[in-house]
Amino acid sequence: MMKKISKLALLTGGLAILAAIGTQSARAAETEQVFQFYCSQCHGLEGKGDGPNVTKDFPVSPRNFTNAEEMNKLTDADIRNVVLDGGPAASKSPMMPPWGKTLTEAQVDSLVKHLRMLCKCKGKQG
Numbered sequence: 001m002m003k004k005i006s007k008l009a010l011l012t013g014g015l016a017i018l019a020a021i022g023t024q025s026a027r028a029a030e031t032e033q034v035f036q037f038y039c040s041q042c043h044g045l046e047g048k049g050d051g052p053n054v055t056k057d058f059p060v061s062p063r064n065f066t067n068a069e070e071m072n073k074l075t076d077a078d079i080r081n082v083v084l085d086g087g088p089a090a091s092k093s094p095m096m097p098p099w100g101k102t103l104t105e106a107q108v109d110s111l112v113k114h115l116r117m118l119c120k121c122k123g124k125q126g
């Protein structure tokens, strides 16, 4: 296992390490790191939709994950879908990139939990 990880890391650098960590477990600190690395430039470090990439010329605002009212309109499956396949998969803006080729399923699942923590909401059921 270690051998495989170091080989991967050599091939693709730091990203592979993050990915390997993500598959092993979904511990909160690691998820936080994944979020900061991949999502915060648009969604903000605290998920308020105010990352440094966002200027007034941004055509749509990245979702504010602390807005429980908005986040309650989405099921966990909706979030998973939009994170894996990007905005257009959910009839949303292509400004929201697809992450299915970058993140593992386990990382996406833990990101869903992370967003639920930020909104302090359970989301739409079903």
Ligand code: HEC
Pocket (backbone or CB within 6 Å): 035, 038, 039, 040, 041, 042, 043, 053, 060, 061, 062, 063, 074, 078, 079, 082, 083, 087, 090, 091, 092, 093, 094, 095, 096, 097, 099, 111
């Ligand atoms: C390049 C900027 C950018 C990055 C990076 C980004 N997003 Fe987004 N995201 C957006 C924008 C813009 C929207 C709003 C799309 C819309 O409303 O049409 C959005 C919307 C969303 C939504 C809400 C979709 C909905 O149906 O309301 C979720 C969930 C989401 N992003 C999760 C993530 C996660 C998790 C990451 C990190 C893996 C991430 N985003 C990284 C720009 C980004």
